[in-house]
Amino acid sequence: MHTEQGSPLLRLQGLKIAYGGIQAVKGIDLELRAGETVCLIGANGAGKTTTLNAIAGVLPIAGGDIEYRGERINALPAHRRLRAGIALVPEGRGIFTRLTVEENLRMGAYSRNDAAAIEADLERVYTMLPRVKERLPQVAGTLSGGEQQMVAIGRALLSRPRLLLLDEPSMGLAPLVVEKIFEVVQSVAREGVTILLVEQNANLALEFAQRGYVMESGRITLTGTGGALLQDPKVRAAYLGEDA
Amino acid sequence: METLIQQFINGLVIGSVYALIALGYTMVYGILGLINFAHGDVLMVGALVALQTMMFLMGIAPGMSPLVMLAIALAVAMVICMLLGFTMERLAYRRLRNAPRLAPLITAIGVSFLLQTLAMIIWGRNYHTFPQLIPTTPLQPIPGVFVTPVQITIVVVSALLMSGLLLLVNRTRIGRAMRATAENHRVASLMGVDTNAVIALTFVIGAALAAVAGVMFASNYGIAHYGMGFMPGLKAFTAAVLGGIGNLGGAMLGGVVLGLVESFGAGYIEHLTFGFLNSSYQDIFAFIILGLVLIFRPTGLLGERVSDRA
Numbered sequence: 001m002h003t004e005q006g007s008p009l010l011r012l013q014g015l016k017i018a019y020g021g022i023q024a025v026k027g028i029d030l031e032l033r034a035g036e037t038v039c040l041i042g043a044n045g046a047g048k049t050t051t052l053n054a055i056a057g058v059l060p061i062a063g064g065d066i067e068y069r070g071e072r073i074n075a076l077p078a079h080r081r082l083r084a085g086i087a088l089v090p091e092g093r094g095i096f097t098r099l100t101v102e103e104n105l106r107m108g109a110y111s112r113n114d115a116a117a118i119e120a121d122l123e124r125v126y127t128m129l130p131r132v133k134e135r136l137p138q139v140a141g142t143l144s145g146g147e148q149q150m151v152a153i154g155r156a157l158l159s160r161p162r163l164l165l166l167d168e169p170s171m172g173l174a175p176l177v178v179e180k181i182f183e184v185v186q187s188v189a190r191e192g193v194t195i196l197l198v199e200q201n202a203n204l205a206l207e208f209a210q211r212g213y214v215m216e217s218g219r220i221t222l223t224g225t226g227g228a229l230l231q232d233p234k235v236r237a238a239y240l241g242e243d244a
Numbered sequence: 245m246e247t248l249i250q251q252f253i254n255g256l257v258i259g260s261v262y263a264l265i266a267l268g269y270t271m272v273y274g275i276l277g278l279i280n281f282a283h284g285d286v287l288m289v290g291a292l293v294a295l296q297t298m299m300f301l302m303g304i305a306p307g308m309s310p311l312v313m314l315a316i317a318l319a320v321a322m323v324i325c326m327l328l329g330f331t332m333e334r335l336a337y338r339r340l341r342n343a344p345r346l347a348p349l350i351t352a353i354g355v356s357f358l359l360q361t362l363a364m365i366i367w368g369r370n371y372h373t374f375p376q377l378i379p380t381t382p383l384q385p386i387p388g389v390f391v392t393p394v395q396i397t398i399v400v401v402s403a404l405l406m407s408g409l410l411l412l413v414n415r416t417r418i419g420r421a422m423r424a425t426a427e428n429h430r431v432a433s434l435m436g437v438d439t440n441a442v443i444a445l446t447f448v449i450g451a452a453l454a455a456v457a458g459v460m461f462a463s464n465y466g467i468a469h470y471g472m473g474f475m476p477g478l479k480a481f482t483a484a485v486l487g488g489i490g491n492l493g494g495a496m497l498g499g500v501v502l503g504l505v506e507s508f509g510a511g512y513i514e515h516l517t518f519g520f521l522n523s524s525y526q527d528i529f530a531f532i533i534l535g536l537v538l539i540f541r542p543t544g545l546l547g548e549r550v551s552d553r554a
Contacts, residue, residue, distance in 0.1 A: 056434060057433075058430050058433060058434060077433070077438075078430075078433040078434055079433050079435075079436045079437055079438045079439070082433075082434060082435065082436035083436055087434070088434050090430075090431060090434065094428060094430075094431035094434065096423070096424050096427045096428065096431070097427065098423065098427055099420070099423060099424060099427070103420055103423075106417075106420065107420060107421070107424050107432075107435045107437075108435060110417065110420075110421060110435045110436045110437055111435075111436030155435070159435070159436060
């Protein structure tokens with residue numbers, strides 16, 4: 001499983017996360033190499049979102065290690081993980097509804113102080129997401145779900161992430177909008193950003209990602225390339241709605 | 245007519261002070277959902293530290309110009325209060341960030357008692373005369389209407405500070421981070437914002453404004469005392485609720501409206517009650533307003549949402 005393409009960008013080892021008294025993640029191993037697109041699929045409550053939140057640093061871990069670029073970051077606070085290049089687009093988008101669209105995007109660049117490059121990156125986000133550009137002075141709470149998801153992704157990109165964590169970007173959105181969003185994510189991946197995608201829509205996720213992990217009740221039960229998992233009868237039965 | 249204008253001026257002056265204090269309540273509430281009941285006592289510490297500084301300066305440099313002396317005293321008071329605000333948040337409130345909301349509220353009341361008791365130990369139980377370093381001889385812009393230079397200074401300085409705060413919060417990067425943190429701590433930290441630092445800064449700014457308000461309050465009435473923060477604190481809290489707690493513009497509006505209501509109320513209370521109550525009962529207006537707002541418009545004049553965040 002180890003293609004020698006340099007050391008992994010992110011490595012989870014025996015990661016355990018307790019959440020409200022119960023163990024939501026019960027010791028998982030996961031590895032991401034630089035430039036990869038990987039997805040984490042599984043049923044509701046399997047621990048996918050919990051795992052992403054722990055990687056981003058907004059949830060404390062109960063055991064195991066998170067290694068990023070060869071260093072243990074178990075205790076690094078969330079704001080410093082962002083500075084190190086880990087950006088999370090959280091479940092439910094996490095838009096600042098009372099800030100304008102432009103202010104939301106600029107929040108993504110909060111930790112940077114290269115003003116000229118920020119403006120250039122803003123322009124790039126506008127070309128990538130033309131719908132967003134039309135709405136810059138608008139309070140973000142007034143946007144549609146799809147537009148909010150675009151803003152959330154654009155905002156994360158403005159931090160110039162090395163590792164982009166996406167939590168259910170398709171949630172609650174119409175198929176056409178989901179397609180648009182995945183086009184954007186695809187183009188981000190092509191620029192070399194490593195992506196870890198959590199999705200309920202397993203079909204979509206496995207087609208998008210090079211590799212996938214299947215999570216069940218806090219454990220990783222299967223892993224393989226996207227194509228192999230798509231063909232796996234167990235996956236097809238459990239997540240793609242087919243009879244075994 | 246003269247009485248009417250006079251009451252308006254008096255109301256505007258005291259309302260400006262309420263507004264400055266109310267901003268501290270509303271900023272902390274906006275970002276933490278906490279009513280910092282010790283905020284009024286920060287005002288008291290500001291006034292007493294300024295007083296102490298003035299006494300010291302009068303001792304070592306009796307010939308110093310009064311305005312320079314006031315400026316130094318104000319600066320010292322602000323620095324001490326900022327440290328106090330920082331310490332309060334760090335030691336008392338931070339560890340209660342995820343506690344049930346009654347815990348920080350009761351802690352705030354405890355901090356208030358603590359500050360008053362410490363002030364009583366340091367400065368005694370007596371009322372102190374607060375030096376009037378800005379001339380108090382009233383001007384008469386209209387015959388029968390009196391305005392003192394102290395009053396003019398209070399209104400001008402308050403207006404400047406409030407404009408500065410609005411610029412900071414609405415137009416700067418750190419202000420944007422404050423608003424983002426107020427809306428969602430977790431997502432703000434995902435944007436690289438050190439939310440602990442932003443929360444500490446909010447306390448520090450509120451405390452600095454309270455220090456200025458304390459010096460104004462003491463200058464206006466000419467006295468300072470360990471318990472002097474209680475009543476203006478409570479009224480400024482009322483002003484913040486009246487304007488819509490969590491809303492900066494609301495705190496300013498609420499402060500000024502409350503000051504005006506109180507001033508007009510004090511002026512006319514004898515007529516209104518047919519001589520039964522006199523102007524020493526002026527405090528009832530603030531609390532009648534608090535009651536009415538909570539019953540009929542709990543979100544306040546400018547508030548849109550009832551925040552139930554802990």
